[in-house]
Amino acid sequence: xxxxxxxxxxxxxxxxxxxxxxxxxxxxxxxxxxxxxxxxxxxxxxxxxxxxxxxxxxxxxxxxxxxxxxxxxxxxxxxxxxxxxxxxxxxxxxxxxxxxxxxxxxxxxxxxxxxxxxxxxxxxxxxxxxxxxxxxxxxxxxxxxxxxxxxxxxxxxxxxxxxxxxxxxxxxxxxxxxxxxxxxxxxxxxxxxxxxxxxxxxxxxxxxxxxxxxxxxxxxxxxxxxxxxxxxxxxxxxxxxxxxxxxxxxxxxxxxxxxxxxxxxxxxxxxxxxxxxxxxxxxxxxxxxxxxxxxxxxxxxxxxxxxxxxxxxxxxxxxxxxxxxxxxxxxxxxxxxxxxxxxxxxxxxxxxxxxxxxxxxxxxx
Amino acid sequence: xxxxxxxxxxxxxxxxxxxxxxxxxxxxxxxxxxxxxxxxxxxxxxxxxxxxxxxxxxxxxxxxxxxxxxxxxxxxxxxxxxxxxxxxxxxxxxxxxxxxxxxxxxxxxxxxxxxxxxxxxxxx
Numbered sequence: 001x002x003x004x005x006x007x008x009x010x011x012x013x014x015x016x017x018x019x020x021x022x023x024x025x026x027x028x029x030x031x032x033x034x035x036x037x038x039x040x041x042x043x044x045x046x047x048x049x050x051x052x053x054x055x056x057x058x059x060x061x062x063x064x065x066x067x068x069x070x071x072x073x074x075x076x077x078x079x080x081x082x083x084x085x086x087x088x089x090x091x092x093x094x095x096x097x098x099x100x101x102x103x104x105x106x107x108x109x110x111x112x113x114x115x116x117x118x119x120x121x122x123x124x125x126x127x128x129x130x131x132x133x134x135x136x137x138x139x140x141x142x143x144x145x146x147x148x149x150x151x152x153x154x155x156x157x158x159x160x161x162x163x164x165x166x167x168x169x170x171x172x173x174x175x176x177x178x179x180x181x182x183x184x185x186x187x188x189x190x191x192x193x194x195x196x197x198x199x200x201x202x203x204x205x206x207x208x209x210x211x212x213x214x215x216x217x218x219x220x221x222x223x224x225x226x227x228x229x230x231x232x233x234x235x236x237x238x239x240x241x242x243x244x245x246x247x248x249x250x251x252x253x254x255x256x257x258x259x260x261x262x263x264x265x266x267x268x269x270x271x272x273x274x275x276x277x278x279x280x281x282x283x284x285x286x287x288x289x290x291x292x293x294x295x296x297x298x299x300x301x302x303x304x305x306x307x308x309x310x311x312x313x314x315x316x317x318x319x320x321x322x323x324x325x326x327x328x329x330x331x332x333x334x335x336x337x338x339x340x341x342x343x344x345x346x347x348x349x350x351x352x353x354x355x356x357x358x359x360x361x362x363x364x365x
Numbered sequence: 366x367x368x369x370x371x372x373x374x375x376x377x378x379x380x381x382x383x384x385x386x387x388x389x390x391x392x393x394x395x396x397x398x399x400x401x402x403x404x405x406x407x408x409x410x411x412x413x414x415x416x417x418x419x420x421x422x423x424x425x426x427x428x429x430x431x432x433x434x435x436x437x438x439x440x441x442x443x444x445x446x447x448x449x450x451x452x453x454x455x456x457x458x459x460x461x462x463x464x465x466x467x468x469x470x471x472x473x474x475x476x477x478x479x480x481x482x483x484x485x486x487x488x489x
Contacts, residue, residue: 154474155380158473158474159384162384162477165477165478166388194474198474
């Protein structure tokens with residue numbers, strides 16, 4: 001009965017694995033069919049040969065010292081991934097288990113080795129590792145390029161902005177009304193371009209983890225009072241009204257002032273930019289339990305529902321559906337999202353195409 | 366020439382320093398451009414500027430050491446104002462440290478020539 005069971009165990013093991021046995025001198029005394037199939041040697045070529053006959057010269061000697069120490073001295077099972085050579089000197093990879101077979105007095109009678117051919121897996125793993133390395137390298141190059149390009153672009157843009165601004169400030173009799181109008185248009189676009197470049201720099205800094213946070217206590221009401229005038233000027237140029245609702249007074253919070261202002265400036269100025277003339281934008285901030293909510297809602301929108309999930313992707317471009325031909329690059333949104341994530345704030349965006357869109361985020365108190 | 370005031374610009378990019386020079390000279394400043402800290406340190410005593418405009422992106426010496434040196438040089442003879450003019454807007458901590466030695470910190474990208482002149486006029 002026991003013998004019959006043993007035979008069945010042996011059959012399944014030999015069917016599934018490469019199995020070989022050696023005597024105490026490490027001379028091969030048994031190989032199964034699978035061994036011959038994988039190594040391309042015939043049984044006759046292998047029997048009575050020392051087992052290192054199939055060893056690949058790439059394998060380090062230290063490894064076999066460890067093998068000997070484990071199976072001969074400690075008399076334990078040893079396992080490792082080994083590269084072996086076939087008859088034609090090509091190689092194959094096996095996950096190997098080698099065990100001494102002991103008699104009742106704990107003497108070694110022979111060694112049994114059971115291996116699984118993992119060559120395909122191993123080659124795939126190798127290729128994957130190589131391509132991951134390559135991708136990391138490319139990603140680094142891309143970040144470096146972004147960083148260098150935006151740095152280099154900024155200086156000439158600053159100079160252009162400076163001289164245009166000097167021309168605009170010139171006496172009225174030197175620059176006539178029409179020329180001044182064109183200059184102002186150039187100036188506004190240069191300003192927009194500089195913002196884009198700064199956003200690009202911010203993104204490369206985010207990727208390099210070079211942005212710091214500075215937390216302090218400050219009065220949120222005063223902070224908003226200081227923030228709004230420049231946004232209102234911007235809105236006035238477009239004849240857009242900003243309706244402000246705040247339900248708290250002299251609220252002191254602990255946060256990063258400059259990041260919060262970057263957030264609100266980004267969201268509100270873009271709301272102004274995308275809202276047509278004579279419409280309005282709502283800016284609500286309210287205290288609810290232990291959270292401060294900020295809610296920016298504009299009356300006209302550029303995001304369709306199916307695009308909502310895409311808007312935080314870097315360089316996502318949105319087609320302005322009113323002026324059909326213009327594409328806006330959205331660099332500021334990933335920055336906004338990144339700041340929020342770093343500060344553990346949450347943002348939700350809701351939108352009905354051509355009706356309204358709403359940005360809402362809250363910070364914990 | 367009405368109320369000639371002296372301004373020293375420390376800026377390594379000549380196309381940028383030239384642009385400041387043009388604007389400041391229009392506004393009746395006497396302008397001296399230095400390409401680096403060392404030049405600036407060696408010329409301060411002779412030039413005796415009312416204002417020093419420093420670009421701190423320049424990769425030379427330690428900022429605080431230089432600021433300290435300039436401050437020590439200038440307090441001996443006049444009330445020179447040190448103004449840092451930079452695009453370095455990454456850390457509030459650094460800004461605070463710089464303001465220990467300097468009188469103001471202006472972000473390059475955020476001011477127009479007119480606004481910069483208005484800010485500078487406050488200091489003279």
